[in-house]
Amino acid sequence: MASIDRTAYPRFKRVVSAHELTEAVTPTQDEVAWARGKTQSDPHLLAPAVRLKAYQRLGYFPKLRDIPAVVVDTVRGVLDLPDEVGPETGADRTAKRRRGFVRAYLGVKYEAVTNKAEAFHGYAEWLMIGGKLMSHNDPDHLERVVKFNELLANCAIYSAALDITDVANGLAADGYPVDTDDLATITPYIQHTIRRMGDLMLNLAPPDHTPVTRLDLEPRVLFGSP
Numbered sequence: 001m002a003s004i005d006r007t008a009y010p011r012f013k014r015v016v017s018a019h020e021l022t023e024a025v026t027p028t029q030d031e032v033a034w035a036r037g038k039t040q041s042d043p044h045l046l047a048p049a050v051r052l053k054a055y056q057r058l059g060y061f062p063k064l065r066d067i068p069a070v071v072v073d074t075v076r077g078v079l080d081l082p083d084e085v086g087p088e089t090g091a092d093r094t095a096k097r098r099r100g101f102v103r104a105y106l107g108v109k110y111e112a113v114t115n116k117a118e119a120f121h122g123y124a125e126w127l128m129i130g131g132k133l134m135s136h137n138d139p140d141h142l143e144r145v146v147k148f149n150e151l152l153a154n155c156a157i158y159s160a161a162l163d164i165t166d167v168a169n170g171l172a173a174d175g176y177p178v179d180t181d182d183l184a185t186i187t188p189y190i191q192h193t194i195r196r197m198g199d200l201m202l203n204l205a206p207p208d209h210t211p212v213t214r215l216d217l218e219p220r221v222l223f224g225s226p
Helices: 018-025 029-036 042-058 069-078 092-106 112-127 139-173
Strands: none
Touching: 018 042, 018 069, 029 042, 042 069, 042 092, 112 139
């Protein structure tokens, strides 16, 4: 089984080694100078520096609360900040602006692959019930929980993608043109149709019909037969 930090959507290890802290987490002097140039407030100084090191390590921006405390402590120590200073989360607009600062500093364009990773983690976090309350000292158990959560997220995304494909193919079959650019704006990270609470039933029976996974957008008729 692949380590959780080496999956398609990596996360920090539950136990971060001293080597990783030194090689991948400790900010350089140039990075410290960059962070200080973005703010004059200690909490606001810590947040962009932590986001920078997290993005360099993972390739996306995790939630600040999902970053191990030892990582935050390491960055805080390099910045010479008091122990009581924590990374200020701020409003969504502030967090978005800080992510933009990091991308600009690293020369990273906000491309589809970046958006996909961040959107997936946000969706998986929404699906996780009691994620912040999850407490267990066994790293293997925690890894299984996280992987199960990502499996559940992938299943929900796959189901939504099948529904979108079915609707798009149905429109094309009825003669309606389907613009692929419009189709690309439809997200599979749908929440309002998913019941997270209550009694859930596991149905392992195969579907009555084989799911259609291929788009066929060539109009068959023009607004129905005369």
